Amino acid sequence: MATAVKMDEETKSQLEELQAEIKLKTGTKVTQQELLARLVESAVESRTAFVDSFRDGTATLSDGELAAFNEGQISSGVETTEDxxxxxxxG
Incomplete structure (x- = not known):
């Protein structure tokens, strides 16, 4: 049983662009229903990241961004204790 999904024009356009890119790069024609099913499947596989994408506030850093941040850290040569x-x- 198919159910209609309402979406704004921008989202519809992005879905159509993705559909066209898949056809162009793979030679495989996919329906928008197949595309949405695959997108949902992908979101379920990475559920935590997907759910986190709806949180307010700052976004979490990607692995690459986190690695770049850590590469920028240097040691001052001074050991700091809890005390x-x-x-x-x-004070």
């Missing part, structure tokens, strides 16, 4: 941090924070 040092407590002294700085609480």
């Amino acid at each position: 040092d941090i407590d002294d700085i924070l609480y």
